[in-house]
Each structure stands twice: as C-alpha cells, then as structure tokens.
Amino acid sequence: ACQDKKQEAPAPAAPQAAAPAAGGAPAGDKLVFGHVASMTGNEATFGDSTDKGIKLAVDEANKAGGVKGKQLTVKTLDDQGKPEEAAVAATRLVTQDGATVLLGEVASSRSLAMAPIADSNKVPMITPTSTNPRVTKDGDKTRPYVFRVCFIDPFQGTVMAKFARENLKINNVAVLRDVGNDYSVGLANFFAAKFKDLGGTIVADESYKAGDQDFKAQLTAIKNKKIQAIYVPGYYTDVALIARQARELGIKVPLMGGDGWDSVKLYEIAKGALDGSYFSNHYSSEDPSPVIQGFVKKYKETYGSVPDALAVLGYDAANVAIDAMKRAKDLTGPSIRDAIEQTKGYQAVSGVINLDQDHNAVKSAVVLAIKNNEAHFAATVNP
Amino acid sequence: MLSVKDLVVHYGAIEALRGVSLEVPEGQVVALIGANGAGKTTTLRAVSRMLRPTSGSVRFRGEELTRLMPHDIVARGLAHAPEGRGIFLNLTVKENLDLGAFLRRDGDGIAADRERMFSLFPILRERMSQVAGTLSGGEQQMLSVARALMSRPKLLLLDEPSLGLAPQVVERIFQVLRDVSAQGVALLLVEQNAHKALQIAHRAYVLETGEVVMTGTGAELLASPEVRKAYLGE
Amino acid sequence: MSTPAAVLEARNVTMQFGGLKALADFNLTLLPGELVGLIGPNGAGKTTAFNAITGVYPPSAGDVLVAGERVNGRRPHEICIAGVARTFQNIRLFKELTALDNVKVACHHGRKAGFAGAFFLTPSFVADEERITARADEYLEVMGLSHRRAALAKNLPYGEQRRLEIARALASGPKVLCLDEPAAGMNASEKVALMELIHRIRDQFRLAILVIEHDMRLVMGVSERLVVLDHGVTISQGAPEKVRKDPKVIEAYLGDSYLEEKKIAVPGAPTP
Amino acid sequence: MRPVRIVLRSALPFLVALPLLFALQGVISPGWAIVLISAGINVILAVSLNVVNGFTGQFSIGHAGFAAVGAYTAAKITTAMHGLQIVGLSAGVSDQVVFLLALLAGMVTAALAGVLVGMPSLRLRGDYLAIVTLGFNEIIRVIIENTPFLGQATGISGLPRLTTVVWVGMGAVATISMARRLVGSTHGRALLAIREDEVAAEAMGVDTTGYKVRAFVIASAFAGLAGGLLVHLIQLCTPRSFTFVKSIEVVVMVVLGGMGSVTGSVVAALVLSFALEGLREVQQYRMVVYSLLLIVLMLTRPSGIFGTREIWDIVKLPGGRRKAAGAETSP
Amino acid sequence: MTPFHAAGLSRDTPPSPRYRIFGEVRVTEFLQHLVNGLSVGTIYALIALGYTMVYGVLKLINFAHGDVYMVGAFSGFYLANAMGVGGSPSLAKALVVFVGSMIICGILGVLIERFAYRPLRHRARLTSLITAIGVSFLLEYGFQLPSIPGLGIPFPPGPTPRFFPEPFTRVAWEPFGVYVSNYDVISFFTAVGLMLLLQYIVYRTRFGTSMRAVSFDSQVAGLMGINVNRVIAGTFALGSALAAAAALLFAGSRPKVDPLMGLTLGIKAFVAAVFGGIGNVPGAMVGGLALGLAEEYVSGYALSSYRDGIAFAFLIIVLLVRPAGLFGSFRPEKV
Numbered sequence A: 001a002c003q004d005k006k007q008e009a010p011a012p013a014a015p016q017a018a019a020p021a022a023g024g025a026p027a028g029d030k031l032v033f034g035h036v037a038s039m040t041g042n043e044a045t046f047g048d049s050t051d052k053g054i055k056l057a058v059d060e061a062n063k064a065g066g067v068k069g070k071q072l073t074v075k076t077l078d079d080q081g082k083p084e085e086a087a088v089a090a091t092r093l094v095t096q097d098g099a100t101v102l103l104g105e106v107a108s109s110r111s112l113a114m115a116p117i118a119d120s121n122k123v124p125m126i127t128p129t130s131t132n133p134r135v136t137k138d139g140d141k142t143r144p145y146v147f148r149v150c151f152i153d154p155f156q157g158t159v160m161a162k163f164a165r166e167n168l169k170i171n172n173v174a175v176l177r178d179v180g181n182d183y184s185v186g187l188a189n190f191f192a193a194k195f196k197d198l199g200g201t202i203v204a205d206e207s208y209k210a211g212d213q214d215f216k217a218q219l220t221a222i223k224n225k226k227i228q229a230i231y232v233p234g235y236y237t238d239v240a241l242i243a244r245q246a247r248e249l250g251i252k253v254p255l256m257g258g259d260g261w262d263s264v265k266l267y268e269i270a271k272g273a274l275d276g277s278y279f280s281n282h283y284s285s286e287d288p289s290p291v292i293q294g295f296v297k298k299y300k301e302t303y304g305s306v307p308d309a310l311a312v313l314g315y316d317a318a319n320v321a322i323d324a325m326k327r328a329k330d331l332t333g334p335s336i337r338d339a340i341e342q343t344k345g346y347q348a349v350s351g352v353i354n355l356d357q358d359h360n361a362v363k364s365a366v367v368l369a370i371k372n373n374e375a376h377f378a379a380t381v382n383p
Numbered sequence B: 001m002l003s004v005k006d007l008v009v010h011y012g013a014i015e016a017l018r019g020v021s022l023e024v025p026e027g028q029v030v031a032l033i034g035a036n037g038a039g040k041t042t043t044l045r046a047v048s049r050m051l052r053p054t055s056g057s058v059r060f061r062g063e064e065l066t067r068l069m070p071h072d073i074v075a076r077g078l079a080h081a082p083e084g085r086g087i088f089l090n091l092t093v094k095e096n097l098d099l100g101a102f103l104r105r106d107g108d109g110i111a112a113d114r115e116r117m118f119s120l121f122p123i124l125r126e127r128m129s130q131v132a133g134t135l136s137g138g139e140q141q142m143l144s145v146a147r148a149l150m151s152r153p154k155l156l157l158l159d160e161p162s163l164g165l166a167p168q169v170v171e172r173i174f175q176v177l178r179d180v181s182a183q184g185v186a187l188l189l190v191e192q193n194a195h196k197a198l199q200i201a202h203r204a205y206v207l208e209t210g211e212v213v214m215t216g217t218g219a220e221l222l223a224s225p226e227v228r229k230a231y232l233g234e
Numbered sequence C: 001m002s003t004p005a006a007v008l009e010a011r012n013v014t015m016q017f018g019g020l021k022a023l024a025d026f027n028l029t030l031l032p033g034e035l036v037g038l039i040g041p042n043g044a045g046k047t048t049a050f051n052a053i054t055g056v057y058p059p060s061a062g063d064v065l066v067a068g069e070r071v072n073g074r075r076p077h078e079i080c081i082a083g084v085a086r087t088f089q090n091i092r093l094f095k096e097l098t099a100l101d102n103v104k105v106a107c108h109h110g111r112k113a114g115f116a117g118a119f120f121l122t123p124s125f126v127a128d129e130e131r132i133t134a135r136a137d138e139y140l141e142v143m144g145l146s147h148r149r150a151a152l153a154k155n156l157p158y159g160e161q162r163r164l165e166i167a168r169a170l171a172s173g174p175k176v177l178c179l180d181e182p183a184a185g186m187n188a189s190e191k192v193a194l195m196e197l198i199h200r201i202r203d204q205f206r207l208a209i210l211v212i213e214h215d216m217r218l219v220m221g222v223s224e225r226l227v228v229l230d231h232g233v234t235i236s237q238g239a240p241e242k243v244r245k246d247p248k249v250i251e252a253y254l255g256d257s258y259l260e261e262k263k264i265a266v267p268g269a270p271t272p
Numbered sequence D: 001m002r003p004v005r006i007v008l009r010s011a012l013p014f015l016v017a018l019p020l021l022f023a024l025q026g027v028i029s030p031g032w033a034i035v036l037i038s039a040g041i042n043v044i045l046a047v048s049l050n051v052v053n054g055f056t057g058q059f060s061i062g063h064a065g066f067a068a069v070g071a072y073t074a075a076k077i078t079t080a081m082h083g084l085q086i087v088g089l090s091a092g093v094s095d096q097v098v099f100l101l102a103l104l105a106g107m108v109t110a111a112l113a114g115v116l117v118g119m120p121s122l123r124l125r126g127d128y129l130a131i132v133t134l135g136f137n138e139i140i141r142v143i144i145e146n147t148p149f150l151g152q153a154t155g156i157s158g159l160p161r162l163t164t165v166v167w168v169g170m171g172a173v174a175t176i177s178m179a180r181r182l183v184g185s186t187h188g189r190a191l192l193a194i195r196e197d198e199v200a201a202e203a204m205g206v207d208t209t210g211y212k213v214r215a216f217v218i219a220s221a222f223a224g225l226a227g228g229l230l231v232h233l234i235q236l237c238t239p240r241s242f243t244f245v246k247s248i249e250v251v252v253m254v255v256l257g258g259m260g261s262v263t264g265s266v267v268a269a270l271v272l273s274f275a276l277e278g279l280r281e282v283q284q285y286r287m288v289v290y291s292l293l294l295i296v297l298m299l300t301r302p303s304g305i306f307g308t309r310e311i312w313d314i315v316k317l318p319g320g321r322r323k324a325a326g327a328e329t330s331p
Numbered sequence E: 001m002t003p004f005h006a007a008g009l010s011r012d013t014p015p016s017p018r019y020r021i022f023g024e025v026r027v028t029e030f031l032q033h034l035v036n037g038l039s040v041g042t043i044y045a046l047i048a049l050g051y052t053m054v055y056g057v058l059k060l061i062n063f064a065h066g067d068v069y070m071v072g073a074f075s076g077f078y079l080a081n082a083m084g085v086g087g088s089p090s091l092a093k094a095l096v097v098f099v100g101s102m103i104i105c106g107i108l109g110v111l112i113e114r115f116a117y118r119p120l121r122h123r124a125r126l127t128s129l130i131t132a133i134g135v136s137f138l139l140e141y142g143f144q145l146p147s148i149p150g151l152g153i154p155f156p157p158g159p160t161p162r163f164f165p166e167p168f169t170r171v172a173w174e175p176f177g178v179y180v181s182n183y184d185v186i187s188f189f190t191a192v193g194l195m196l197l198l199q200y201i202v203y204r205t206r207f208g209t210s211m212r213a214v215s216f217d218s219q220v221a222g223l224m225g226i227n228v229n230r231v232i233a234g235t236f237a238l239g240s241a242l243a244a245a246a247a248l249l250f251a252g253s254r255p256k257v258d259p260l261m262g263l264t265l266g267i268k269a270f271v272a273a274v275f276g277g278i279g280n281v282p283g284a285m286v287g288g289l290a291l292g293l294a295e296e297y298v299s300g301y302a303l304s305s306y307r308d309g310i311a312f313a314f315l316i317i318v319l320l321v322r323p324a325g326l327f328g329s330f331r332p333e334k335v
C-alpha cells in the first residue's frame, strides 16, 4: 500500500520510478528480452549458463517466426553479481532499451533488487532460478509483475527432507551450508525444519564460504557425529571438492543436495566421490520426454557442452515468456503480465509449469541418485 | 680523471644546474663550495647517477657515465657519501661497513679496512653492533664517510662530510681526507666549512644558483675577497 | 631549591637505552630570556636531552618542569602546549605543505572553534582563521621567509628549511625554544646572519633559548651560558670564555687544534 | 544582518545546489537517474575515505564496512516505520522526514564504528592498520550473515524507494563541503601535518592520536550516509553490497583522483562509475577494459588525476584558492 | 514479517556455540585438525612469502600475487594436460609440471614488475598499489573470457571451473584414525623445503644481502654497487615461483582450478604475511601456519560460520599486542 501511496504523494523528492516509463513499449519491430546476469565476477559461470539457455530459446522462437510477426532479441547486461548493479542494469533495460520482458537474476539477492523496478515500470519479470520466497513478494502481497519458473526453497528443501526420512529412512544428518549464499541458506533452513518435523535430528550445522578450497575442518568436525547423511545445498563448484574431501577423511555416508548440483562439472571434479549421493532437481536427463531430449540435443549442438540446471531454467523462463506473449491480447506490459499469470500446464524442460497465485512455479521435483559418477532417476516428489 | 661538461639538471620545473663544467685530475682534491641551494648536492647526484641529468656529459677516465646505472659507476671505482648520510638505519654499524665493500671479494682485505675505520673513528667500534638508526647525528656522519671508504674508490664524492661534527672530529675527518688523497684517491668535496675545504683543496669551484661563478686553486680562493666575504663570513 | 622564576627546569634527568646511558643526571635551569648553549662531542646526549625535555622519549628518571609545572611523562603535544618548542637536527618539515601552512599548523593557542565551527563556518571559526593566518605571516616575516609563503617546504633550499623550522616552532608560542644544530649546512656568512636572528628572536618574543651547535663561533657568539655534555654526563658549565678554556672541554670536545682555529673563527680577530 | 550573512555563507552550497538538483530531477530519465545516483553515492564514499587516506595519511581498506553499518541502521528504521505516518504530515513528507532521520541515525552508528576502528589506529601504522580495517569489514559481513535479525545472506528486502537525485546530490554536496572546509581549517591542517610527519606534528602541539580517531569518525559517518542512500535506492540491504571488493573500489577512486584532492576524488568517482556503466554493454570484456583503464591511467598520471591539488589549482578558475600551484613555479 | 521469517527457521539453527566449544575433544579429531591445519597453513605460508618479499623490496602490497597463484595453477593445468598426466600419472611428469609452472610464473612476475611497477618505482607507493589492483583484475577477468578458438588449448579458460588432473595416484594412511595422504605429506615437506631454501637465499647469499639492502634503501643500495633492478626482478621471480609451487601443491589434493581461485587465498596469505610482520621472511612462514591452524580450529571447535570473523578478530588482537606483527620489530624512530 505504501508503494502506491507514495506515488501520488506531492513530496519534494517523490520517487521517479512511477513516471509512465517506456513500460514494455517495443523497440522498433524487434521485441527485446532484457537479461540481467552475472557475466563477470565469481558467479560468472552461472550467469553464462542462464544466458546460453535464454539465447537458445529465443533463436528457436525466431526460427519459428517470432511472436506476433515480430522477431525477438536478447539484451544481456552484466551485474558482476552485485545487487546494486542488478538494479541499475534492470532500470536501463526497461527505460532505455525498451525491454518487453525482464529475465533474471540467477541469485535471489539480485532478483530482489530487480523486482521493484519491474513492478514500478509495469514490465513483467521472470526469474529462472531465484528460489527465495520473498522474490515475488512485496511485504505480504504478491508483486504483480514478478514470476519465477523454479522451485521455491520451502518446496525443494522439504522434498529432500521427505526423501531422506521416508525413502532413505535417515534419522541423523549434518548440514553444511554456504553461509554467504541466500540460496544455500534458504534450502538449509527449510530442509532442517522439515527434517525435524518428520522426526529426524540435525546433529551438526556447519558453514563454508563460496570460493573456499578446503573444507576438511568442517568435515572433520562432522565426521565423529554418528551421521547417516550430509545435506550440502550448495553449488556444484564447491560441492565437488566437498565430496572429495569428505571421502578422503573417510566419511562414507551419502551427501544430499539441491538443483545447484546439476552440472557435468560436478562429476568431472568429484571423480566418483559422490556415488551413492542424492540431489533434488527439475528433471532427469534420462527422461525420454521429447521436450527434454530435444533440448539437451540442441544445447549440445549449439554450445558443445551438456546443459546444467541454470541453462535449463533460463531456457524455460524465456519460453514461458514467449508462450505468454503469443497468448497475450497485445504486447504491452500489463497484457503480457496477465498472460504469464494464466500459465497453466506449460510443458517445459524442467517439468510441467503451473504458476500459483504467488507467481511461483508449481511443479514436481525429481530426486536423482548418483551411481558410478552419473545421475540416475530415483524418485518423483509432487508438491 | 673526472670531467663534467655543461651539466644541466631539472627538478620538475626548477632548473637546479644550468650548465656546470668542472675537472677532477687524478689523485687531486677538488672542493665545491656555494650557498644553500646553489646546486652542489645536485652536481654530485648527477655524477653518481642518483638522478638523471637533463643534458651535459660526465666522463670518468674517458668513459661516459650518464648512460650507466649507479651500480656500474661504483664498479668503476667511484664512491659517493651522499647528503643526509644515507646509511641503512635498520642495519648495524658493522653490516653498514660491509655493504660499503659489497663489490669486493677479498674477505681479509675487507676485515683489515674495517679495522682501519674503527681506528679512525673509535666511537664506531664502541657502537659496532648497534643499529645505525639509533646513532647520533655525528656518529651517522662518520659511519657514512667510513662506509664510502670501504669500497677502496679511485674517486670519492663527499657531500658535507663535516656536517654536524664536533670540532675535534671535523679535524679528524679532514686529516683522514688528507691521508686518503695522499694514497692517490681523488676527492670531489662539497663543504660548507669553506675554510677547511679550501685549505686541503688543490683546486676549487664556487657554485651560485646552478652555475660556476669562480674557480682557482684552494689558496687563490682562500685569498679572494669575494669568497672571504660570501663564504668565510668576513 | 626550585627557582619559581625558572621557565624550564630539568632535575636529574636520565635516559637509558638498553645498556647505554645516553643521558645521566642531567640538570638544567633556564631563566626567562636566557640564551644557553648545549655542546659536547657527537653522541654526548645533547639531542637526547632535547628528546627527554620535549617528551619524544619519556625520561627513564628525573623530572622536567615547565614554568614550575611537572611535565615529564606527558605526551609531546601537551609539553608543546605547556610552552616548549623545538627544531630537529635532521629537518622535519611538512614537506608537501606550503611554508605558510607549515607555520599555521603550530598556531593553535587561543583557537576557539571546534570541528563544527569549521563545517558551519561560524564567526568564531572565521575569526580564528584570519587571526592564525595573520600571525603565521608575522613569523614568516621575522624569519625573512615572506617571499616563500606559497612555496612547498620540500622545494626550499636547506638553509631556508632550517629557518622555516624555527618559524614553525615560534608559532606555537613557546616560553622555551630548543634549537638542534640550527646552523648545520650553512656557510660561515649564513651563520653570522643566523646569529643575529637568534638574538632578535630572543628579544622580540622574550623567550629562553636552548641551542645545540657544533660551530664554536656561533655558540660562543650567542650563548650567555654553556653546558657541556660528554657521554651523557655534564662535564662543565658556565660563561663561554670560562668553558672554552676548561681543559676537560678542550680534551673531550674542542681538541688542541681549536686554539689555532679560533683565530679565524672568532669575529673581529686579526686574520693573516 | 550579520548573522544572516553567516548562515548564508555556511549554507551557500546547499542553497545553490537544491534548485539545480530539483531541476535536474525533473528532466532526467529514470535510466540516467539511477546511473547518476549510484555515481553520486560513489562520490560520497570516495570523498569521505579521502579524509582518512588522503588527508591523514592513514591507510583504510574497510570503508564499505562502515557503509554497511549505516545502511543496516537506516534500513531497519525505514522498514520499521514502513506504512506508518507522522501525525500532521502528509504521507510523502512524513516518509521524507523518516528517511532523513534514518540516514542521520545511520551516520551516528557508523561514526561509533569509526571510533571502534579508530582506536587501534592509535597504535598501528600503515599496512597493519589496513589489515585491521579490512578485518573490520570482514567481521561486519560475518556478523550480518549470522544474524537472523539482519536477514543473514538474503538481507532486508522490501525497503521503500526513497533515494533520489536530490537526496544523493545533497549528500554529495554535504560531503564535499565538509571535506573542503575541513582542509581549509586548523583541524584539517593538523590532519595533513600528521600525514607529513607524525613526530614533528606532535612536537608542534598536534594531538595526533585524537585527530586520527576524529578523522576516522568523520569518514565513517559519511560512509554510513552513502550506505543508507544505496540501500534505499535498490530497496534491498544485503551484505553483498558491502564486500571487501567494494572497499577496494573506493580506495582506487581516492588514489586515482589524487591523495588529498577532494575534487580529484569527485572526478575519479564519476569517471570510474560512468566508465563501468558504459562498459556494461561489452559483457565479459567489461572488467578487462576497466582494469586496463586503471593501469594506463595510473601510468600516465602517476600522482593521481590532480595530485594533492584541487582542480582550480590546475585550471585556474577566478577566485579559486591558490595552494601548491603557486609553489611549483616559485624558484 | 515475511513468511520467510514467520517460519522462524533461522532461529533454531545454527546450534548455540556453547554446545560446540565445550563439546568433548577427541584426540584423533584434534590430530586430524592439526594435519589439516598444517597442510593449508604451509600453502598460506608459501604465498605469504611472495607478498612479504615484494613488500620488502618495494614497500608494495602486490595485489596481483593471489592471481599469479591462479596463473600458476592454470599453467600446471595446461602442462599436465599437454603431457597427458591425467591418463598416465608419474612422478617424473609431476616434477616437470611443477618446475615448468614455477618458471612460467617466475617470468610472469618479472613481466608484471617491469611493465606495471617499475615505471612508478619512485612515485608514492599507493600509486603502484592501484596498478597492482589493475593487474589483478586483468588476470582474473582476462582468464574469465571465452576461449580463443583454434588455439588447441582452452585458453583463456573462461569462468567455469576445471578439473586439475591428479599428478600421481593417491595413497592414504590412517595412523590412529587420523587420515593422511601422500599428497599431504609431499605437499608439507616440499613447502617446508622451499621455505628453508628461501631462508638460506635471503640470509646466506650475496643475492640475499643485496635484497635486504635494497629493502632498506634502494637508492643507497645502488651507491653500494648493487644492481637494484636485477635484485627487484629476482625478488619477483622468486616470489611468483613460490606462488606457483603453492598452487600446484594445493591443487594436487583439491583439483579444481578457476580464474578467481586466487582471490580469497591471496587475501588470506596477505593477512598471514602482515600477521607475521610484513617484510619479514620467517614471519610470513609462522604467520601462514598460524592462520591455517587458527582457521582450522575455529571452524573445528567453535562455529564455522564465524570462521573468518574470529580469525580476523584474533589477528587484530595479536596486532594490538604486537603492532608490527609477530616478528616485525617496531623500534621508536630516532629523532
């Protein structure tokens, strides 16, 4: 309420934001997808993947004749992984580059900085991978223009908790979180809560910092704690080393994690250290469904590498937007927004996407088990 | 052995030397006197390449020095006891002396010379293992001269060696300088104590605002009324 | 025994550096307007005496009194405020500041306005600044440096740097001024000028001056009283004439050749 | 009549700036506004850090830490007051007043942190002090990441968007006139003296320890202001905005502008901010170009854009105070 | 209150520090921490040496040093792949890779000094600090660029981390349940060996003497007949080579290399160097080990989420007691 209240306020320094900005006014005959991503800095690898996914989706759409006769372009602006830069980049995209739709950011901490800008400029924004519930919220009401195509932490955290308790019958786990990363902290917290609800106990809760190379201190501390598993909701960049060092210290219990694990790099570096471990994900690359197989194949052809979760979700985010724009009555921000909100049963690579009233993607998660250094389908968990 | 021609040096905008020329013959003592800021120090610094001259030439035994680095110049037998003493404050007196002989390899020769320095400046022997930084001003001055001598130079540049020394020690320093030149080492000596300098100098130059305004034998300048008035305070 | 009139008094001040006693039971009483010379061989402890008095190193033992008030153990800036200013043997100017600002730094007495004053340009602050600038200019004038007002200290030649240091010291409005080898690096005629300057300062600002100097002609010329240190011990003191003839002093400091040197060193003496 | 003159004199910069800023705010597009605002925030950071690194010659590389303290304080206050309204004021005005109070509170807490960090500086010199400031920066981060009350890694979101061109502009003007008036004052000269020669300064009656702490306090207060403004621009307050890397960026601005040159810091902050903004287009090559820019700039202007001098010492504006400029040419 | 907070999850985790600090200490656990701490500490020490030596001769914090470390890792990566170490590990190959990367980094260090620092040698030291930061960014972000096609090797490597092939097969022992691998042992003894070697160079050789002379006063050192430029270049070569060595020893058992790997480690090593007394060689070694062990035991027995904070707090306290670091001497200057 405060937001709106301020806009008609005659206060001397009332915010500019409300000014009827170029909200979704198409730039010429091309429709611009504004993508805010960490193309440089210590999360560059994630921004890079997402960007590849998005670009692939847009190319396909253009080959298929674009949207409402218009071709699409992607304009990516770097934010170096800094929230303030994400805000600037988003503003520039909507006000100067006339972006029709905003895509991004990978991390919730940056999407949170973009969300208000999407709202106040009436440009729909879809974040591929920001899992923090607050991203689509303004206080306790839903942000009208902000959507996401990924799980939210409460869901993914509980998925693994359920699986651990019910399928693996595990009672004692240790948690090892990336304390500087909201995604990791979020998952860890919700996992812990659910796991305890289900009668399990968290016997150790340790932290590391993204970029650390040595985790033996924490692992040694965990080692003697009669644990049956370790929950490591981090990014594959760190998890691979954690797994190796755990094994080196003689920790034999399985590791468990989230979609941040999904990358071939994980197996390349972990070298089998993760066998017997599990992680929750959006899809299994073994899944015969044509959507998935088609995507994986195309991605390999275009970029010569196997897509990771971030690429998948980038691809899906772009496609959800495109699908909505096709359905929308016209290509103004509000109509596209309404169309996106209507998204029901959209068959994406990361599963069938339904957007709930909180603008979160409701879809089932799969749990993958790692055997001889490959991920295999283990179970599907429905919301 | 040393011949400086039309030496010009700038500090940023300031022209500190405006074409200085002077000669130091083998084994002779040449004094360089002048008021504060005349450019004496600058001249010495330019000769030993502590700074790069704007133009002009510095020839030492026929070899151009302006193209060399300071360490090459030392290797050719030219030592410089700089203004402000430039001793290694964190090193002991002994270590300072040994660094003076850095380019020498004759271990016992060095030891012998060290002894000679201690006999010249007994106080240094007392302070041998004290950190140079804690020496008194005068002690540091002595150390600086002694260290310069350790390299057994053929030409020795001295910038106000008597600065801040007790009368007695001033006496001793100048005695040392006499002995040194008696051993065939040439000296280019910058001194505020013009009287003493001119006394031992075979030849002397008077510097004013970066230019040589007068030259002659030590005796001549000592006698010249202008010099007596301007630099001997009479 | 304490003379109330004394502006500076050192009582059995001792300074110990590890094994080395740089200054032993140093006693000194300075009356207002007195001009005292502190001489002695290199390493005798003269500068150390200054450091002990001005608080650069707190004395290992003994008391220092400024105008009858004990100041030893206090921080140097407090001692300076109490009324002791000094110059340094190896010049320590604020190199990157102009001559004027160098002097201004020391002009803190009677300063009223605080930081807030500076930010809001309060009248008292503005007044302060004007007064300070005016005073600083006076001191430059006295030391004949007005023409260098705007020059960076580092670009002044040695001699002027020494004079600027004195100006800066004066600006702190001291009761006692301690000069550590003010003539070092000056030639004979510059020294003569300095001699007159020192007298003028003393008369104009009515302060007691304590000067360390190796140039006999200068110390003899300016001092009314001499104190001679050797290995940290006071070996002689009194009128210059008396001290100069003291065999202990000649033996430890002046050297025999001194008598012959003084012929040309003492002003007015017949010259060959 | 006289008091009026005084008020005018001390308020002049603000009186001039205010209308101009409103005019600017009126015409500028939101896209440029946000760029300008972030640049302005960098100006505040650089100029304030210059008080410690440039004037006093201490070496602080933890400036972002102080900004964080100010930011979280302000953010907590505005979120607590969110929706509430001061009686007798229209909603808009009330929010502005709250914002002002929040910013001031942020400056105070940051200043307190400044005292905390200033203390060690009494004993430590050079790079040892640098490490302490760096450590402080990291400790702040760790504390935030471990405090649910501060939102841990995710931080505090949903802040009202209050920062505008006018707010930042006034903040910058305040910071700049603070710095300028400081160097022009006895206190400022005391700081410079400490930078030049601590022993001599103390011997001339400068309370070196006292002044060092004061320098830290002033600098951190304004860093706190910058923090408060930043988080109410992006409506989000996370530890990510106040990392050690951010501190380094500010140090770069100060050195590049010229240690002790206020206008230098301003120009450097603006140049670097806009350069980074312009380079956003070139994706991965962005930081490569930026780093090359740094190196080249430093090699070509080794003592910073203006050295220790101010812009009017170089391009002589009428009425510009002559400082070092005169000296260099005087023989 | 957002739903996130309403859930109030963050409140009951992490567990209270008391439980951990007073938790019983097992001998094996303690020893294991010791082993871990030493194996990391020696690496810190090796990198810290580079900082401290350069600081000694130039009074410059060589910000790029952490990234020289990164380049060391990548040179190792490329060499190892070129020689197919991954396929058929052998100690001989490992040695070639090791020495090869040390040489490459040595050269890199010399180049950096020559082009980024020497032109600014006689300027204020903060000036070269900025070029140092510039070089650091250049290496970090330069290596993040997409690979140049048709180069044969993936250079630049780009942002995604890469797997560092294991130079030889891992052998592990578990004396009293303490896990030790041949990697730990080799890494530890190589590091110590290199440190002793360096110690010898600095205090027993002519080069060492001139190095110390330059560090006290480079201009006067020139007057003593010391070739200042060569000494400084040599110092950079030494320091950078040590960084490469550290990188390989570290990557051996933590086989992940990426362009920003030097960032965190570099800062920590710098802290270690200051901790021991910057400019002081033995200080850097002790500082590195101290920091390694401190971090290890803090995250082992206190709270790992507070690790960096506590490590720094500890450091600050030490500095307050010894203002010039553990070994740095801090004598009042003679006035």
Ligand SMILES: Nc1ncnc2c1ncn2[C@@H]1O[C@H](COP(=O)(O)OP(=O)(O)OP(=O)(O)O)[C@@H](O)[C@H]1O
Pocket: B011, B014, B016, B034, B035, B036, B037, B038, B039, B040, B041, B042, B043, B083, C154, C155, C156, C157, C158, C159, C185, D331
């Ligand atoms: N580093 C410097 N930067 C700028 N100007 C300088 C510098 N060093 C010396 N000068 C200027 O160059 C001129 C000559 O200086 P120099 O030191 O050679 O004089 P000098 O004859 O040695 O005087 P003194 O007897 O005081 O040592 C002086 O005017 C001085 O101001």
Ligand SMILES: Nc1ncnc2c1ncn2[C@@H]1O[C@H](COP(=O)(O)OP(=O)(O)OP(=O)(O)O)[C@@H](O)[C@H]1O
Pocket: B127, B134, B135, B136, B137, B138, B139, B164, C017, C020, C022, C040, C041, C042, C043, C044, C045, C046, C047, C048, C049, C089, E332, E333, E334
């Ligand atoms: N900080 C210190 N640590 C150790 N020894 C010191 C220290 N300061 C001075 N000394 C010693 O104390 C003695 C007296 O030093 P001081 O500087 O007082 O001599 P001085 O009388 O000023 O000599 P000069 O006329 O040469 O300046 C010297 O021998 C010096 O080595």
Ligand SMILES: [Mg+2]
Pocket: B040, B041, B042, B083, B159
């Ligand atoms: Mg000179």
Ligand SMILES: [Mg+2]
Pocket: B136, B137, B138, C046, C047, C048, C089, C180
């Ligand atoms: Mg002395």
